Amino acid sequence: MPDQLPTDVVPSDSVTAQPEHMQCMEVWGGNTAVEKWFEMPGLATWVYSRPHGASLGGGDVYYLSSCASGRITRILLADVSGHGEKVSQVAVSLRELMRDHVNIVRQSRFIEAVNREFTDADHTGRFATAIVGTYFAPRRSYELCNAGHPPPMVYRADTATWSLLEAERPPRAEKPSNFPLGIDAGSEYLQQTVQLNPGDAVLSYSDALIESRRADGELLMPAGLLSIVRSIPMERPERFVPQLIDAIGDLAAGNLTGDDTTVIMCQAMRSRPTFKNNLIAPFRLLRKVVDNTKLADFSPSASPAD
Numbered sequence: 001m002p003d004q005l006p007t008d009v010v011p012s013d014s015v016t017a018q019p020e021h022m023q024c025m026e027v028w029g030g031n032t033a034v035e036k037w038f039e040m041p042g043l044a045t046w047v048y049s050r051p052h053g054a055s056l057g058g059g060d061v062y063y064l065s066s067c068a069s070g071r072i073t074r075i076l077l078a079d080v081s082g083h084g085e086k087v088s089q090v091a092v093s094l095r096e097l098m099r100d101h102v103n104i105v106r107q108s109r110f111i112e113a114v115n116r117e118f119t120d121a122d123h124t125g126r127f128a129t130a131i132v133g134t135y136f137a138p139r140r141s142y143e144l145c146n147a148g149h150p151p152p153m154v155y156r157a158d159t160a161t162w163s164l165l166e167a168e169r170p171p172r173a174e175k176p177s178n179f180p181l182g183i184d185a186g187s188e189y190l191q192q193t194v195q196l197n198p199g200d201a202v203l204s205y206s207d208a209l210i211e212s213r214r215a216d217g218e219l220l221m222p223a224g225l226l227s228i229v230r231s232i233p234m235e236r237p238e239r240f241v242p243q244l245i246d247a248i249g250d251l252a253a254g255n256l257t258g259d260d261t262t263v264i265m266c267q268a269m270r271s272r273p274t275f276k277n278n279l280i281a282p283f284r285l286l287r288k289v290v291d292n293t294k295l296a297d298f299s300p301s302a303s304p305a306d
Helices: 085-100 107-120 221-231 237-251 275-297
Strands: 027-032 034-040 043-050 057-066 072-080 128-136 141-147 153-156 161-164 191-195 201-205 261-268
Touching: 027 034, 027 043, 027 085, 034 057, 034 237, 043 057, 043 072, 043 237, 057 085, 057 261, 072 085, 072 201, 072 261, 085 107, 085 128, 107 128, 107 141, 128 201, 128 261, 153 221, 161 221, 221 237, 237 261
Parallel strands: none
Antiparallel strands: 027 057, 034 043, 043 261, 057 072, 072 128, 128 141, 141 191, 153 161, 153 201, 201 261
16 A cells, blocks of 8 residues: 655645745755645746655655745756666755755756766666756746756647747757756756746646556657647646646556656746845845854864864
């Protein structure tokens, strides 16, 4: 029998769950079962994840962080190859790498730094596909890097339509580009910018969704998943991800049960960071530095003052 799910997992038919408000300079993520709804300045985000089988932790990693002023939100979904406890351990190490490099502002530099360290580490041949997104609330711009991951989807509220966002490739690449993490330490990652209006959304997902099967037994693939996504109404976005999971599960027996499953949907909101948040951001950073310094001073491994 599967282990009991964490208490913060919301039933798929729930319509009463309220969003959590992510605070400035907050970092959240993991690789365990979860279903949460966050609101940050200018962005609402829904995260759904289920590890494979009865595992408490899986190979899918989800990650959210907010900057000091709340203007910048970073969103990441990574999928480590394989299953089992060893893969879960690799996923945890990848999450820690993301946390270590979260303050790198330019997104392509962030993912390149994570890739170098992940490739150099001994993970017994494991690799990870990933989608990294950075949302800049004042301009409502969503920057994306794709490391060999299934293409995300973009929703346009003015036309009520979804479309695939394929990773861009340079006409003449001097170095390998957009490889999964852990394959080539020198891989470059191209950055795409998607302009979002209020109500627009970006949907990222792990390959369990596109490797699910239709009623006729054929794999969904991105085109089949897009067809299902287009059939789900967006009038109540808090219900969108649960309805998507239910729709895929109803297509064929075994769907979404043979692999880790993770979905992240981000929707642009009309709200923007307040003047107060911008004003006190430097003081938040200073307090963070002071707090970290105090922790270092009282650490058992810290050297005594001269």
